[in-house]
Amino acid sequence: MTAEFDVAVIGLGAMGSAALSHLSARGARTIGIDAYFPAHALSSSHGDSRLIRLGYFEDPSYVPLLQRAYRNWRALETRLRADILTTTGVLQIGAEDSKVVAGTRASCKMHQLAHEVLDKGEMARRFPAFQLGDDDIAVLDPQGGYLRPEAAVMGYLKLAAGDGAVLHFGEPVTAIEPGDGGVTIRSAVGQYRASKVVVATGSWIGELVPQLQEHAVAIRQVVAWYQPRDGFSTEPQRMPCFLRDEGEEGSYFGFPAIGVDGVKVGRHAHFREPIDPSKPNPPVNDADTALLDGFIAKRLPAAAGLRVNAVTCRYTMLPSEDFLLDLAPGNPNVVVASPCSGHGFKFTSVVGEILADLALEGGTSLPIAAFSFDAMNRFVAARKAA
Structure with a gap:
């Protein structure tokens, strides 16, 4: 039997868990799927502490x-x-x-x-x-x-579950197949249907997002x-x-x-x-x-x-060491989250909100133009030309 959801979130580390929590809090029917278990040692969301700061030297636009x-x-x-x-x-x-x-x-x-x-x-x-x-x-x-990264990830998952999200751990996703009617998600266990999918799989993101295989x-x-x-x-x-x-x-x-x-x-x-x-x-x-x-x-x-x-x-x-938060080129039912280039955890709480906006509304009022596929491609092209 194929389950039906409004949004499926693949990858339940920092960004995925936050997105799932924001989506579930807005009343969306959600499922979260992860190949491992929360805050595991192969993720980027463990290690007991992450910096947060307002005076952002990388770029004032953050x-x-x-x-x-x-x-x-x-x-x-x-x-x-x-x-x-x-x-x-x-x-x-x-x-x-x-x-x-x-x-x-x-x-x-x-x-x-x-x-x-x-x-x-x-x-x-x-x-x-x-x-x-x-x-x-x-x-x-x-x-x-x-x-505290582990506390944040576990907290978001707890809230998502409390708001009705379905959580699947230890279940690798093998393919996402977008179409006009939504997205089919295939895993090692079965398959699911969702109107939209958020892909937030960290270092494995190139496996499900071909446009990032070379760049992430x-x-x-x-x-x-x-x-x-x-x-x-x-x-x-x-x-x-x-x-x-x-x-x-x-x-x-x-x-x-x-x-x-x-x-x-x-x-x-x-x-x-x-x-x-x-x-x-x-x-x-x-x-x-x-x-x-x-x-x-x-x-x-x-x-x-x-x-x-x-x-x-x-x-x-990523080549620019910025984030990527965008709809997949040619696939508006697929929301791509991260890579965060080693400085993203502090933004988790707002990235979750952004991903929920993109999945439910197709866009966001928050300033993310610099984190698009177009911006990444322009950077890569300019670097090659130089």
């Missing part, structure tokens, strides 16, 4: 979406009666003309966001865990902090945790979350001691090493730990105690 995301995160907390977003502030550190610092200040200026600019001396007085160079400054985003690249990411030498200065009250611009070496991110494993650090995109998403994440190796051990010893000496854990996860990158 800020309105972030403002909506903050509102939606607080609404989620109210519905769940649970803490998802914790405010610690976020420090964005580097040379005055670095991408992270200059970009953050530009976003703050354009959107009139509260922030502080701190020199090396002021940082030493207020946040002694950090070691700055002579030419470094820091921009403090007081509204920044961290999210899964890469290996590594993070490590350290028991701090100075537990006092690395507590959240004295050590905000941070981003650190190291110029040609890239940017690093980190969190204070918010869990039993201590201070967490990583380098954005790590070594940009492509991986096969169908295989387990490659293990942590000596080059990985040497990179992170060296960074924390140099820039966070108060935190550079015993490394107690290091794990691999994955980013799924």
